[in-house]
Amino acid sequence: MAQINNETNLTSTAKSSFWQRMMAIREMGLLLIIILLMIVLSLASPHFFTASNITTTLIGLATDGIIAVGMTIALVSGGFDLSVGSVLALSGVTTGALYIGGMNIWLATVLGLVISVGCGMVNGYFIGKIGINPMITTLSMMNIARGAAYVLTEGSPLSLAQTPKAFTNLGGGTVLGIPVIVLIFIVIAVIGDYMMRHSAFIRQVFYVGSNSKAASLSGINVSKVKFLVFIIVAVLSGIAGILTLSRFNVATPSAGLGTEMRVMSAAIIGGASLSGGEGTVFGAVLGVILLALVNDGLVLLDVSVYWQDLISGIILLAAVTLDYINHTRRRTA
């Protein structure tokens, strides 16, 4: 008996360290692919490894990266949020419209964020408290917020004139040569990653996503956790919206179209699972970088932009298939 026990122990040890290695490889592998891609791109195009190209690419991915932090949390909770792009647009448009209407830009910014929180509360209420599924709820919110943005602007972009320098600096300025928007993204990503590993609240999110029944039977208030998760996602989307507004000085109702799919792909490529309980901010950020590099590369190599979606789609499918194979192997093992 003792011997049998020992044996099973040994095999399970081997399995787990195998899996742990795979987990490590998951992010390491992604990092490797990114480095490889960078080498290939620098060889293929003299314009790739230039300060201006790298800066542009980083600025381009900053808002996706910020939202990806929130999306990862949503995925870890076992849900996802399709309304991120629309909330981005609505927060920018609200801020822009209020500013044009004569409000102080910072107050307008706060109200833009308040609107985002409102969207998140609605999502969270329907998903967490009523129990409507995230797909339906956030799909509705995606249309509601986008619709509201169009209504507010009557469909055409609002140009902001003479916005204070301090505000335009958020999206367009630099500190020590690094764009402020990129710095904000880095700060949010670092905080997000730390919270993901250490925050007691985010730990509850992991429990809920891993097994919501067991979570509620461990005394965790599952609906409250879900409610808060969608507020976090919405706030981050709102911040991205403000930054977009600041960067272009135009409040565009169609801003952030397609963000949700891009960001979800990135988070999933980075190891988050649609079934919940898994995912890291670090992985999601790597996913965002990978997708951005692919697009950058295609542009530099003069490949038609129409290839972008096609290739991003293939990468996502490949990443998810890999994940699925790992999961089934783990389950049947």
Add this chain to the structure above:
Amino acid sequence: MPVNEVLLDVRDIVKRFPGTVALSGVSLEIFKGEIHALVGENGAGKSTLMNIIGGVLQADEGEIFWNGQKVYFADTRHAQEAGIGFVHQELSLCPDVSVAENIFMGRMPVKAGGMIDYDELYKRSSEILKTLNSNISPKKQLRELNVGEQQIVEIAKALSLNCKLLILDEPTSSLTENEVEILFRLLRSLKSQGISVLYISHRLQEIFDLCDRVTVLRDGHYIMTRLVSEVTENDLILSMVGRNIDAMYPDKSEERGQLILKISNLSHADDFKNVEFELYKGEILGFAGLIGAGRSEMARAICGIDPKDSGEIYVYDQKLNISGYGDAIRNGIGYMTEDRKEQGLFLNLEVKKNISAAKLSNIANGIFIDDDREKRLAERFVTSLNIKVSSIEQPVESLSGGNQQKVMLGKWLAIEPRILIMDEPTRGIDVGAKAEIHALMRQLAEQGVGIILISSDMPEIIGMSDRVIVMHEGCISGELSGSNITEENIMTLASGVCQTK
């Protein structure tokens, strides 16, 4: 019975599952036109045997003869085609479509072009329902029917396949008395049409009311087959449970301590009514009863997981107002669920994260988790519960059942419980781990934790409990202590044979 023509002859079936032998050499003979009861305790092998006959599982050894022909049912379809209808305890119907569509699910009559021939469908459905003396409309949506009617639809479905043997698994578990009467009338009429019925039930009275012969299984062994008219209820109970209780259970407590928990007048809907009991320090209080007797529902209501209509809960003479499970946990009441994979554990997460789950404040400094404290907490329970892991970072799904169970126990011990309700704490784990968990339970009781043990494992209830409360259909049907805790007494109270206060 004039001629005993054998319809089904199952010989020397052996079925092994990893770690256990579910059936060791079981035989069963069913005559044409008889209602044959199959009885045994939980885990006796009834479901395995049914599933083998119904083609859900395949035997490792042994033979099945159907109408004298040797057969092998590779899957349920095979068995259905031969004429075996299987009505599971959990009905497998689609609530959103009509009765007729349920009866002919997967075999819709079609017209040219692959379109469903609804006229034919309704015609054939009403013919079948007519043979069952049922006036259910075939066009009605299934969800509009009550459970009893749905069961009739299941039987109609089986009969539409031209079945010769109908297997019914606990068909009355969710029926009202009236519905049971209707079902019995239906089964007797099927019998008179020459259809055989294999009837599984925990309710012994039903067997005497309905069945012709009875076969008893125990621990995967065939015990006997008798004419129902030739046995008494006591014979059946004895042969179902007649085993010596292992001496591996720890010693029981000698004295009862202070009153810890007092429950009065606890009721909720039809789940449980007027439940009242007391729990004392240092004791293990067993709750016995059949599945569906309301034990888990009652426990969950005490903890605030499920609602209650009325009832007071006093812990150390203090009345508790529990509005949610969090309140119960803060008051030191833990409920260890019966279903560790579905409801108890976070399988993809690490051992340490599972142990800390029920009380994060144990390991948190403000809003952040202190990794060192989490590690120390996990290591403490891994050591004290002797959980075999290579590392506390290992995902729980890679552990054996017994070790998973211990991780779940660790999660509850980490809240420093005053009262721990353990629902089927050793289900599906091997003998060694079982004995370890039993020893731990007794240790906890000695340390002053009040333990409520809900178990369908008879030897466990008897071996562990200082007192046993038996529930029957939501009511407490009796309390046993000391030498009165016997299988016979428990079974008698649990099957509602005699209703004492």
